Amino acid sequence: MGNFQKDISIRNEAVPTRPTFGILIETYGCQMNVYDTQAIFGLLDPSHFSAQEDELAADVILLNTCSVRDHAEHKIFSRIGEIRHRRREAGLPYPVIGICGCMAERLGKNLRKGVNPVDLVVGVDNYDSLPGLLHDILDEVGSLPRAVTGHRADTHYVAPPALYPTNNSHLVTIHKGCDYRCTYCIVPATRGPQREKDPEAILREIRKIVAAGGREVTLLGQNVSAYHWQKELDFAALLEQVAAEPGLERIRFLTGHPRDMFPHLMDTIGQLEKVCPWLHLPIQSGSNRILRRMKRLYTRDDYLGMIEYARRVIPEVSFSTDFIVGFPGETPTEFQDTLEILRAVKYDQVFSFKYSERPGVPAARLEDDVQEQEKKDRLAELIAVQKEIWEREASGFIGQIWTAVVESPARRPKGAWRLRTANNRKVVISGMELEVGDSVSVRITGHQNTTFLGDAI
Numbered sequence: 001m002g003n004f005q006k007d008i009s010i011r012n013e014a015v016p017t018r019p020t021f022g023i024l025i026e027t028y029g030c031q032m033n034v035y036d037t038q039a040i041f042g043l044l045d046p047s048h049f050s051a052q053e054d055e056l057a058a059d060v061i062l063l064n065t066c067s068v069r070d071h072a073e074h075k076i077f078s079r080i081g082e083i084r085h086r087r088r089e090a091g092l093p094y095p096v097i098g099i100c101g102c103m104a105e106r107l108g109k110n111l112r113k114g115v116n117p118v119d120l121v122v123g124v125d126n127y128d129s130l131p132g133l134l135h136d137i138l139d140e141v142g143s144l145p146r147a148v149t150g151h152r153a154d155t156h157y158v159a160p161p162a163l164y165p166t167n168n169s170h171l172v173t174i175h176k177g178c179d180y181r182c183t184y185c186i187v188p189a190t191r192g193p194q195r196e197k198d199p200e201a202i203l204r205e206i207r208k209i210v211a212a213g214g215r216e217v218t219l220l221g222q223n224v225s226a227y228h229w230q231k232e233l234d235f236a237a238l239l240e241q242v243a244a245e246p247g248l249e250r251i252r253f254l255t256g257h258p259r260d261m262f263p264h265l266m267d268t269i270g271q272l273e274k275v276c277p278w279l280h281l282p283i284q285s286g287s288n289r290i291l292r293r294m295k296r297l298y299t300r301d302d303y304l305g306m307i308e309y310a311r312r313v314i315p316e317v318s319f320s321t322d323f324i325v326g327f328p329g330e331t332p333t334e335f336q337d338t339l340e341i342l343r344a345v346k347y348d349q350v351f352s353f354k355y356s357e358r359p360g361v362p363a364a365r366l367e368d369d370v371q372e373q374e375k376k377d378r379l380a381e382l383i384a385v386q387k388e389i390w391e392r393e394a395s396g397f398i399g400q401i402w403t404a405v406v407e408s409p410a411r412r413p414k415g416a417w418r419l420r421t422a423n424n425r426k427v428v429i430s431g432m433e434l435e436v437g438d439s440v441s442v443r444i445t446g447h448q449n450t451t452f453l454g455d456a457i
């Protein structure tokens with residue numbers, strides 16, 4: 001016994017004590033990055049790294065970036081300069097700054113050069129190298145390459161169940177990358193070809209979330225509707241397996257490609273009670289010629305037919321979408337075709353953007369011939385038309401009774417709660433003691449933009 005005690009003390013003395021470093025990870029872009037940020041935290045040894053929210057106190061700042069638009073990348077370059085400026089002003093040493101995500105993949109080691117070079121660059125399939133790289137930098141070993149990028153087909157990260165999940169829904173990526181070649185899109189280059197996560201691994205991840213108290217998941221991917229595990233199990237079959245998990249109450253998913261929204265998938269969504277009736281289906285344009293130029297692989301009639309079918313088989317279904325205005329060659333008449341789609345579908349939410357050329361994508365070879373002012377005007381018109389449509393739609397919901405789940409305290413008014421319906425409508429109610437996760441019947445009394453106001457009944 002005596003020897004055993006001695007052994008332990010000798011071993012303890014021999015372990016070098018490493019300080020705890022504060023790490024701040026800022027997440028930009030899509031939900032895939034939100035998930036990856038959780039996965040990165042899961043990879044770091046908590047006895048050496050603790051989450052830090054103050055940029056002046058962090059030893060390491062990682063920017064988990066997006067490359068979808070030019071503007072998103074510019075924001076990152078100014079952010080790097082801003083972090084260093086604030087540290088200088090405060091008389092503090094610079095933190096270790098690293099770039100993760102799509103920009104890391106697109107620009108690689110070039111991010112280590114230029115006016116504001118960063119200390120490390122880690123692409124989307126290489127986050128498991130982060131602990132070693134950070135050790136190499138923080139302990140001043142300096143033996144590893146500081147830019148690690150490139151796709152690894154079988155690498156899938158698993159984020160630990162989040163303490164504070166997004167919208168009370170735990171994100172679970174089910175695949176990565178994309179096999180489509182939409183001509184404006186940088187994702188196939190930054191995220192690589194589509195590779196599915198093993199359904200068993202997905203179910204294990206969901207069981208852990210449920211065991212940790214989670215009741216809702218959002219299945220994530222660039223194109224979840226194209227999920228196909230070894231030609232045996234498609235997305236509809238995966239939804240059936242996930243819905244069979246005891247303890248799980250709600251399933252959402254993001255994003256589906258309209259081309260893969262086959263009738264049998266929509267039938268399954270309509271039949272499975274746990275699957276929320278909300279479809280985010282990016283159409284991008286209402287003009288067939290522009291859709292062909294974008295290589296979206298459906299026509300406006302295919303899309304409208306799919307919406308009509310979904311309305312028939314999915315009770316209470318709601319829709320949201322994305323539009324790109326001012327795509328190369330888009331004429332004023334073709335833009336009007338896009339506005340017609342808004343009027344026909346009556347979306348709950350629309351995310352619209354001006355076309356932004358990305359280097360290296362096929363659309364970059366097309367002449368970007370819609371003038372900047374014209375793009376701005378079209379965007380403003382689209383937003384105004386959607387607002388008008390939504391005002392009419394939303395007013396029609398007043399007096400209805402909905403079931404909604406509490407997500408978080410609302411920012412305003414004080415003491416109010418923010419809830420979400422299964423079909424993704426936000427509702428704010430006050431005057432009640434509630435808890436996150438409670439399900440409440442609400443009478444709708446009004447709305448402000450896309451948020452409804454209501455009273456619990």
Ligand code: SF4
Pocket residue numbers: 178179180181182185186187188222223257
């Ligand atoms: S479906 Fe098209 S827009 Fe979506 S990620 Fe793939 S290439 Fe990009």
